[in-house]
Amino acid sequence: MKFLILISLGFLFLPYSFVYSDQSELTISGQLINLTSDESPVSGIEITLHISSLQKGTQTHLAIxxxxxxFEFTEITFLENSxxxxxxxxxxxxxxSSVDFDQKVPADIKINVYDSSSSDKFISxxxxxxxxxxxxxxxxxxxVLEVITVLNDSNLAYVPGEGPMELLRFGLPEGAINLNVDTNIFESNYVQVDRGFALIASVLPGSHEITYSYEIPYENSNFKYIKNWRYGAKNLRIIMPSGDILFSTNFPDSILNKEIGGRIYSVQETENVSRGFQAVLEISNLPELNWHKKITQDFDSVKFEYSAPIALSLVLLIVGIWGITNTLKFRKRSNLWFPGSSEKQVLExxxxELEIKHDSGNVSDDYYFSRKNDLLIRQSNINETE
Incomplete structure (x- = not known):
């Protein structure tokens, strides 16, 4: 893991310190200072020098x-455009930290570090x-798009702890999907958890930007959005396009119309949101699907592997209904649809059915009388045996 971090660190310095020089050797030196402990020097710590060039890729050198x-790196070869x-x-x-050069001579480097803590009490x-x-x-x-400025106003560096409760966590509404997170915090990652996401990163003293977007499914024209502000917020602004869709919150501040980028928005601004505050935002007049679109959407949502069995079931259902209708049409079962299937009932x-077909002209008189006579004889024989 540490090796992967060092490899990725090599790409971090791409925006910094172009060195235009013929190949030569010189020394790069500096000092490691702990600002938590009154700028005391820190000994026995490994420092890595990263050199990136188009010709040789990324090289690393170590010093203690x-x-x-x-610390000091000696006999370092300079390559043009490194x-x-x-x-x-x-x-x-x-x-x-980048290495700065003055007249192709590297300046001394001062790296400031801090003691670390897994407590998020100083994060806001x-x-x-x-x-x-x-x-x-x-x-x-x-x-929804959220942009937040995370502040570490202590003289400690926050680092993730061992358990899930020792990670930086940010609230999301229930059912949030398609989460994307971006931040300027180096070597950060995130994982979505119940009702939010956790940021896996070390947060140094100072301000850091985090931007994240997500989508919330809704079912009808009214939706209640509940969000927990674990770290509070000194300044909070809620923005929604002005129009038919309306919103209200449990914040006391007024919702005003403001022009942003040539477009009118409904904006609510509030201050000093307390840590752990549960904000409730109710949105009304959301667009709903009409019945035609809803049926189409439900059909489109059916998985492909289920389409053949569903189609076969529909065909069998239609054939069954047709058969029952045909039976009721030609056979006089007045008491029940399915009173039984004895031989006597079958003959009746x-x-x-023969009489209905004869009355409608579907069978000839000769066939009708001959066929009916045979059926009556069979019916008479059954009556005698009973």
């Missing part, structure tokens, strides 16, 4: 800090925006 927190940076993993948090949300911007009538979904059904 001494008792003064100092990129340089250093990284360190300290108490499970990742720190990176400085700014948050929730944008409801797409209401899909055909799919019956609401698209056959005589009834």
């Amino acid at each position: 800090t001494n008792e003064k927190g100092e 990129l340089y940076g250093v990284s360190v993993i300290y108490q499970d948090a990742i720190y990176v 949300i400085q700014n948050a925006s929730m944008v409801f911007d797409n209401f899909n009538e055909d799919l019956q979904t609401i698209s 059904d056959m005589i009834s």
Whole structure:
């Protein structure tokens, strides 16, 4: 895992410090300082130098800090159009820094690190925006975009703990789908959990942006959106296109119409949302499917492997209904549809069917009298045996 992190760190420095030079050798040095402990030097820590070039790919060199927190990379070959940076993993948090050059001479590097903690008590949300911007009538979904600024205002680095409760967690409404998360926090990952997602990343002191989008399925014109603000929010803004679709919340602030990017939106702004607050947002007048679209959508949602058995069942059902209708049409079963199938009942059904066909002109007189006579004889024999 550590090897993979070091490989990915090599690509982090691509925007930094182009070095245009003939091949030569010089020394890159610096110091590792712990800002949590009054800028005390940190010894015995491994520092990695990353060199990226088009000709040789990514190279790495290792150095260990001494008792003064100092480290040094010697006999480093400079390649034309190369990129340089250093990284360190300290108490499970990742720190990176570019190597700056002045007249092709590398400046001393100062890497500031912090003690780490798995507690999220010093994590808060400085700014948050929730944008409801797409209401899909055909799919019956609401698209939501959230942009938040996470603030670590301590002198500790947050690192994920061992258990699920020791991860940074952000609330989502029940049933949220198609979650996408983007952030400027390096080497971060996320996992969707019940009623939200957890961010797996170390968060250094300072501000960090997180953007995430998702969709919410709805079933009728009214929808209740419930969201838990685990870390609160100093400033919160809820934005929805102004029009037929309306919303209300349990925040006391007014909802006003504002122009944003040449479009009118309904906007609610509030401040100082407390940690753990449960926000309730009710949306009304959502577009609904008419009966024709709903039937079509239900049919389209049937899985392909089930289509053949369903079609066969429909055919058998239609044939069965036709057969029953035909039986009731030609046979006089007035008491029950299916009173029994004894020989006597069968003969009565056959005589009834013969009479109906004769009355409608479907059989000739000769066939009618001959056939009826045979059936009556058979019926008489049955009556004598009973």
